[in-house]
Amino acid sequence: MSSTTQKIAKDKKGWFVDMMTSTIGRKVLMALTGIFLCLFLIIHLIGNLQLLKNDGGTAFNEYAHFMGSNPLIQTVSILNFTFIILHIVYSIILTRMNMQARPRKYAYSKPAANSNWRSRKMMALGSIILIFLIVHLVYFWGKMKLTHYGLVEEGVLVKKFGTTDQLHLYDLVNAAFSDIIMVVLYVVSMIALAFHLSHGFQSAFQTFGLNHVKYTPLIKTVGYAFAILIPLGYALIPIIMFATK
Amino acid sequence: MNLTLQIWRQNKPDINNNGNYQNGEGKMTEYKVADISPDMSFLEMLDELNEDLLKKGDDPVAFDHDCREGICGMCSLYINGQPHGPESGTTACQLHMRSFKDGDTIYIEPWRAKAFPVVKDLVVNRSSFDRIMQAGGYVSVNTGVTVDANEIPVAKTIADEAFNMAACIGCGACVAACKNASAMLFVSAKVSQLSLLPQGKAERKKRVERMVAQMDEEGFGACTNTGACSAECPKDIPLSSIARMNREYFEAKITSNNV
Ligand code: HEM
Ligand code: SF4
Ligand code: FES
Numbered sequence: 191m192s193s194t195t196q197k198i199a200k201d202k203k204g205w206f207v208d209m210m211t212s213t214i215g216r217k218v219l220m221a222l223t224g225i226f227l228c229l230f231l232i233i234h235l236i237g238n239l240q241l242l243k244n245d246g247g248t249a250f251n252e253y254a255h256f257m258g259s260n261p262l263i264q265t266v267s268i269l270n271f272t273f274i275i276l277h278i279v280y281s282i283i284l285t286r287m288n289m290q291a292r293p294r295k296y297a298y299s300k301p302a303a304n305s306n307w308r309s310r311k312m313m314a315l316g317s318i319i320l321i322f323l324i325v326h327l328v329y330f331w332g333k334m335k336l337t338h339y340g341l342v343e344e345g346v347l348v349k350k351f352g353t354t355d356q357l358h359l360y361d362l363v364n365a366a367f368s369d370i371i372m373v374v375l376y377v378v379s380m381i382a383l384a385f386h387l388s389h390g391f392q393s394a395f396q397t398f399g400l401n402h403v404k405y406t407p408l409i410k411t412v413g414y415a416f417a418i419l420i421p422l423g424y425a426l427i428p429i430i431m432f433a434t435k
Numbered sequence: 436m437n438l439t440l441q442i443w444r445q446n447k448p449d450i451n452n453n454g455n456y457q458n459g460e461g462k463m464t465e466y467k468v469a470d471i472s473p474d475m476s477f478l479e480m481l482d483e484l485n486e487d488l489l490k491k492g493d494d495p496v497a498f499d500h501d502c503r504e505g506i507c508g509m510c511s512l513y514i515n516g517q518p519h520g521p522e523s524g525t526t527a528c529q530l531h532m533r534s535f536k537d538g539d540t541i542y543i544e545p546w547r548a549k550a551f552p553v554v555k556d557l558v559v560n561r562s563s564f565d566r567i568m569q570a571g572g573y574v575s576v577n578t579g580v581t582v583d584a585n586e587i588p589v590a591k592t593i594a595d596e597a598f599n600m601a602a603c604i605g606c607g608a609c610v611a612a613c614k615n616a617s618a619m620l621f622v623s624a625k626v627s628q629l630s631l632l633p634q635g636k637a638e639r640k641k642r643v644e645r646m647v648a649q650m651d652e653e654g655f656g657a658c659t660n661t662g663a664c665s666a667e668c669p670k671d672i673p674l675s676s677i678a679r680m681n682r683e684y685f686e687a688k689i690t691s692n693n694v
Pocket of ligand 3: 502504505508527
């Protein structure tokens with residue numbers, strides 16, 4: 191027979207690299223980074239909820255200040271960025287690999303007969319989240335960092351915060367959420383996140399090898415609850431701020 | 436019943452002269468069949484079509500089949516957008532024409548995966564599965580006198596679970612159904628079947644390491660847990676089998692002596 195179809199797999203680069211570059215290893219990396227991002231979503235949401243306190247932004251600014259200056263949080267945030275990037279890089283590697291595994295599509299296919307669309311459209315849903323992440327980072331995180339180091343002088347940003355020259359992140363957020371386009375982008379992205387998580391959360395446990403008659407139903411329930419509640423929490427903030435501006 | 440068939444016809448194989456994969460030329464072609472009995476099996480309906488084609492001096496449609504009773508795993512037809520057709524828990528050979536209505540159009544395609552290159556029409560080469568089995572899908576048995584059948588005790592629950600996994604007939608419908616053409620359901624069934632039993636413990640770690648490596652080498656995709664494989668599997672191999680393989684794989688990679 192032919193050369194390509196006769197290849198016998200051999201250990202190539204040592205067991206660890208082989209493990210992490212196998213389809214299963216890559217999948218587990220997706221799942222690990224995905225679950226870490228889920229934890230991050232909880233922490234970030236708790237912070238964001240401070241925006242709804244009716245105190246002109248004091249609580250939120252204090253929170254932002256704490257997050258921006260605490261060394262532990264800073265370390266976790268570096269980890270978080272690494273994980274987001276890994277999650278995205280691996281999503282691209284795996285999606286490409288998976289597309290190459292079927293060089294010719296079916297002329298007629300009924301995927302809905304055997305799987306739900308969320309599970310098949312993880313990349314599309316992830317891409318919406320990615321667009322959101324970029325806008326989000328440029329708009330909030332980027333401006334926050336720049337003003338922090340005194341690089342940007344926008345009227346709204348350089349208000350005094352306490353005694354130090356902290357930016358007034360609350361005003362920045364408030365300004366963003368009085369723009370209907372931002373609110374719509376935010377809400378649409380949170381819907382995408384909800385669907386991403388409604389498959390992703392329980393899927394990650396399956397990837398880790400945790401599939402058990404006792405626990406899988408619970409994991410699925412928690413996953414759906416998480417997928418609804420967390421994005422809902424995020425989406426409500428801009429809606430409320432827009433409505434009460 | 437009178438039916439319209441849309442069948443994939445392909446003369447040149449997907450493996451070119453240099454031994455590389457290259458989509459061979461082919462196209463969906465329309466055929467009509469008349470007076471089909473609802474009691475016929477799907478393959479008998481194709482036999483009728485081929486009789487007609489032969490009478491006309493045309494090239495009959497090539498398709499795989501052997502036992503025609505759901506145990507060999509040879510039949511491999513993607514019927515109306517689903518592997519083995521619309522009924523669940525059955526192979527294409529167990530599908531009957533009563534699952535269709537008079538006047539229906541039926542689409543018939545081969546399994547589509549890089550690791551399952553088309554040989555002709557609806558026939559694909561599934562020797563990638565054989566190579567995965569050769570890589571580790573066996574147990575070592577010393578020759579000599581026949582051992583007593585009950586020499587090694589096996590708990591009923593374990594025996595049953597291993598048996599359920601051994602029900603996999605290696606048809607490849609899981610690969611055909613998966614949007615990533617992933618073979619994880621097949622490989623996990625085979626890994627499970629052998630690793631669950633005491634006879635399979637000797638090669639347990641090496642087996643899963645080598646079978647997964649071979650699976651990747653063959654160019655199957657990665658699992659995204661869509662569940663399509665299990666839903667379409669004629670032997671109802673569950674998704675928990677893939678979870679077991681993932682556990683076995685990491686445990687083996689981390690603890691085996693193969694550096
Ligand atoms: C906060 C943001 C995100 C969270 C919490 C998250 C979470 C997850 C989780 C838990 C999984 C399941 C892993 C598994 O099935 O084992 C997953 C899968 C996936 N994610 Fe994300 N994700 C996020 C952002 C993104 C982004 C930005 C992209 C792409 C640009 C993306 C692309 C994917 C893809 C393609 C999969 C499926 C991978 C596979 O099943 O092999 N995700 N995500
Ligand atoms: S797991 Fe099911 S679908 Fe896959 S090869 Fe085995 S019997 Fe066929
Ligand atoms: S021909 Fe043997 S399983 Fe269908």
